[in-house]
Each structure stands twice: as structure tokens, then as C-alpha cells.
Amino acid sequence: RDSLELSSSRTVVVVVVKMLSSWSSLTSSSSSIRFRGGGRGGGGKRFVVRVGKGVFSSSLKSSSSGKRCARTKTMMMMSSSSSDPTTTTTTTPKPKTALVPIANGSEEMETTVIVDVLRRAGCRVTVASCEDSVTCRMSRDVQITADCTMRDLRGRETTSKLNFDAIVVPGGMPGAERLGKCDILDELLKKQSEEKKVIAAMCAAPAVVLLAKGLLATCEASEATAHPAFDLGEAYAKDKKKRVCYSKSDGGHVVITSQGPGTAIEFALALVKELCGEEKRKEVAGPMCVPEDVLLG
16 A cells, blocks of 8 residues: 655556556456546545456545645455465355245235345345235235246246255145145245255145145155144154254255244244354344344254
8 A cells, every 4th residue: 555645646647557567467458547536625536447357446635735645555356267376265155045935825924024034144035926916915914026926937947947945835824725736836846855955834834735745754854843723643743832843854855844923033043044054043133133042942
């Protein structure tokens, strides 16, 4: 970082160009110099010079002697192919993806909480309507507009190319029944199981969707729960009072289930933990004022 006393911005450009001449490894056919004027009383000018993979930035300010002081700051961005062994690159992790299908009669509290919490964690959530319209009338007459319909989703890609890190099915009646009858969702859930990716459901959906389609057995779920009004059978009778159940089979299948609207935040945070890690779960839960006992659960 250098400070130079200069009489004009033109001198600055000359100095910059001379400095850049030694950056032969960064030179390319495209370069630009952009001035940003501070305006009268704005404190001076700032310019940015871009040459290839390097960026040179400087600002002009008036000094006490009446001359302009150019404070220069150089930022160099190198590609991973650089021969400099000290150069390091950082790769931004690809966001996790989740599909949340909804239908007329789906539970609005569960849907909203699932989508909200996952997006707080940085997940890319697609809300898809199983109806002909993107707008669904939920179980308590709240209308929710999805990002697209399931038919639109399949229109963009064949089912075999649609990939989600998690498929999360909210409950509510008759919404869960309508989701259970959606052929496209059926195909996606089977694909999700085959690829051993996260399958989650809550309220009525563990019984009406997952159990009915044989997915609890296929995924070898060791535990599962649902709304108390729905029976998952003798195999899961021991889990009936559990608020959230997490199951990971020896084969790698992950199934997360939960009871209802009152357990939606715990359920969504369990999904965040599975997809993004424990630290992200705590990061998301803190500003939401989630009780400590929930985080320990």
C-alpha cells in the first residue's frame, strides 16, 4: 500500500500504467479505467483499473498542502492455474437444495416454517404446487403461491435430471392425500430413495405419503413419528410421542419425520443440521430465539 503526492489525476493514471507494466502475468486483451467523481465537496475521486486478472484501486483526496494525495491499494486475484505456490483459492460451497411440494389443503404453518428456516440457512428451496395452479388454498384457508407447479418443474428437466438434496413433505389434510396422488412427486420420491438423499415429512405426510408408498420400509427407517391422529403401525409405536425422529440406515438412507405445526421449527432445524451442519443450525436458531432445550434435542 503506497501513498503518493500527485498534482493531478492524469499523473495518477500515468503512475498506475507504469506500475501495471510489471504485471505481465496479469495482462490480457481487456482492460479498463473507470473514474468515479466525488463531486463538489465529495472528498475527491476514486478510480479502478482492471487488467486481466488483476485489479488496481486508488482514491484521490486533497491534502493540507493543496496537492492531491493518491492513496493506492492493490488487490490481485489469481486463478488456480497460477505458478505461484503461495497463491490460494477459495471455493464457495454450492448451496443445498430442497423441494417442498404443496397442494390444496396442505398445512400452512408447517409449509411456511420449513421454507423460512431452510432459506435462513442458505438453502435453495423450491416450493412446487401439485395443483394446476401455482396458488394453493391451504388447510386453514390461507393462500400460498408456489414458485412453480410440479408440471412446470418437470417441463424444465426430465424427472431423472431433477436433483434435490432433500424433499420435504408438509402435512395437513386433505393436502397430504393430494400430494400422495401426485405422479411427479411419486417419481421424485422414488428417485430420492434410490440416490439415498434426504426424505422428510411431517404431520399426516409420514403416514399418508411415506408409509403408503412403502418408503419407510425401503429407506429402512429405524424410527418415525407422525401426528398422533395417524398410525404408522407397530414398528413405530415406540416413537409415537417423539416430536422429531431422525433415522439413518446402514445403507445411508436418511428419513426425518415430525408431528405437526407445534414441532415445525424443531423439524426444520433438524433438516438444517443434516444439510448444513450443526454450526449452521445454531447460527439460524439463535436470532429466532429458539429455546436451548430444543437445540439440545
